[in-house]
Amino acid sequence: MIYLRPHHGLCIHHFIGKGYSDTFISNMKNIINKLESSDTSIITLVSGGDNICSSCPNNKDDKCLSGQKPDYYDMACLELCGLNFGDTLYWEEFKKKIQTSILEPNKLKEVCINCEWLYICENLYK
Numbered sequence: 001m002i003y004l005r006p007h008h009g010l011c012i013h014h015f016i017g018k019g020y021s022d023t024f025i026s027n028m029k030n031i032i033n034k035l036e037s038s039d040t041s042i043i044t045l046v047s048g049g050d051n052i053c054s055s056c057p058n059n060k061d062d063k064c065l066s067g068q069k070p071d072y073y074d075m076a077c078l079e080l081c082g083l084n085f086g087d088t089l090y091w092e093e094f095k096k097k098i099q100t101s102i103l104e105p106n107k108l109k110e111v112c113i114n115c116e117w118l119y120i121c122e123n124l125y126k
């Protein structure tokens with residue numbers, strides 16, 4: 001079981017090996033490998049720190065130094081996907097929801113407002 005902040009489904013989708021630190025990047029790769037290792041990988045959507053935040057230098061005492069931005073991304077992501085904090089589902093199912101509810105209708109910018117990494121995610125489509 002992997003605990004995931006909802007907007008991290010988008011970060012994972014666009015991950016190209018960049019991140020906040022070497023430790024963060026290495027953990028991100030491990031999480032992605034675990035998620036992709038089986039068609040039946042299960043996630044639980046959480047608010048606040050998850051298995052990705054745990055290796056992030058912005059995570060201080062389980063609080064994100066990026067302030068409320070990630071909270072907004074999570075809420076926007078949940079709303080568009082029709083999901084809630086606490087939902088447990090297959091990773092494959094969550095990926096499909098992100099694809100059909102956010103990426104295909106071109107709503108990434110609506111979710112990731114003012115994210116410092118957005119230029120990378122957008123460049124992947126050019």
Ligand code: SF4
Nearest residue numbers: 053056058059064070
């Ligand atoms: S920036 Fe904040 S939300 Fe993003 S991984 Fe780091 S602690 Fe988590």
